[in-house]
Amino acid sequence: MKKIEILKIDSLNRAPLIIEGYLFEGSDPDAPSVAIVGAMEGKTIIPLYTASKLVDFLKNGIDDSSKILGNILVIPSINHYALNINERFWPLDKTDINMMFPGYDQGETTQRIAKKVFDALEGYTHGIILKTRNDLSTCMPYIKLFQSGYEDLKDAKKFGFRIIHHKELKPTDTVSLQYNWQLWGTKAYSIICPNVNHVNTATSNEVLEGVINFLSKKKIIKYKLLSGYQSTIIRKPDIEIIKTPKSGIFIPTKKIGAYVAKDEMIGKIVHSLEGEVVHRIFAPCNGLIACHYKNALIFENAVAFRVVKSG
Template sequence: MRELELFTVDTPYRRPLPVRGWAFGAPDKKSLAVMGALRGNEIQQMYVCSLLIQSLAELEREGLLAPETGILVVPCANQFSMNVGRRFWAADNTDINRMFPGYDEGETTQRIAGRIFAALQDYQYGVHLTSFYLPGDHLPHVRIMDTGYERAEEGLAFGLPYVVVRRPQPYDTTTLNYNWQLWNTTAFSLYTTETEDIDPGAARQAVQAVLRFLRAKELSRRDVPPSGFTPETFQESGLHNILSSAGGLLLRSREPGDLVKPGQILADILGPCTGEILEHLRSDCVGRVFFARKSRLIDGHEVAFRILPET
């Protein structure tokens, strides 16, 4: 295991912050890069990287990494925002994961994205431990951008319950996942159930998924127990969005993974001052809750749930 200082980030009124990576295996090989927290509230994602570093260090000590394997793990590239409790770059509220592939002469987050991309470029595989733009809880899954370069079948090797293929929107073209693929890296985004909090069980599941992927690609010689799931691949456009029509307090009665039927109540929206029920949010299909909004405050016409319909 080698600890590397990839670059430093200048921050106002503070000393420069180093962005560090942990490298394993052959120094001249680029097999797998894992990126953790690009946003200041991605605590779970950073925690998953810390557990992964421990597991990879053990594999390396025991000589179980394949000889031609080189792995890099970057737990966090946004310590500045994390230190002050902000999701996006604290100075101007911009999102690093909307700035790739970066620009050396641009704004601060563009320059940071450029340095990150330079460190992560040319790897055969890339895994981004990331969070969704809506505050909420997901079922664990691997997400792949439909860029024309993707190989969705490779996502099955993680052994997670779902592989989601997303047709990119214009704003997706500046994400790490999308640009990795354009520069010939087979890229995956891995989602766990938490972001701002730590879920140890979900974190271990994510680490096991990465280790299972390494074994499937013959980058590791350690056998990993099967996950017990038969992964399901589907297009993200097939999810049913359940939108609010009223704003207020959101009280969930269903959780990710719950099976629901048409008309079944998923949550109530209450008037914040009177407690009056303003709306019952109901399922519109037979399926499984795939995403549930976590924030207790909701506006009108926001996504509260996403349902994966049964086929």
């Protein structure tokens, strides 16, 4: 394993930001290669935790280094500055690094960061981005692939997550790492992780196992692991969005990942000053709860649940 410096930026009042990658060189020059990007933003922990545990797994969990067949680069964090002070984006100007790709070496700070990171990521056959949802919801781990014309849905199933969200491309997605990485010839996948600020070992390990499954099935590593799910590809019509007509204190009564029946109560809203239940949320269809609002205080008309329809 080699530790490589991807970029260094000085700061007037903080220690320099040094972004490092952990490079595991493969034993088979013909094997595919992969780069894994962890935390691009702060405030959430699973992308960072998963990437760091992957470094540990590759370093200490594989008994024979020759079982690493293809080159593997892991960058656990790009945004230490945000993580260390619980900011979501780049702390000075609040820009999102994942809206700066492919980057620009003469541009603003986060464009320069994106450019140096992108240079380091170029040339890998596969790319994995560990992310959380952009909205205020948390979810079960799933793969997000843009409908860009470059996506590889077949390989996305090799992670073994329950769902693959084949998502329509929006204008703002054209500056994301996934889209640009694909444009430059890398088969890139985003793993959308639970949007939480604590480590729940079971769910966190699910993400790590998904990555290891993929590495194993793509013959980037030689390692036997129990297979995951046969993933289901879902698109917009497969998802039922459930909004709350009332604001207040949101209490989900069904967990993410649970199957629910039509008309079953899945959550409630409590009046924040008077304590009474002002609204009960019922499942509008049979299906699987894939996401729900992550905060206790919920806005009126906010999306409370996303249910993947079944039946």
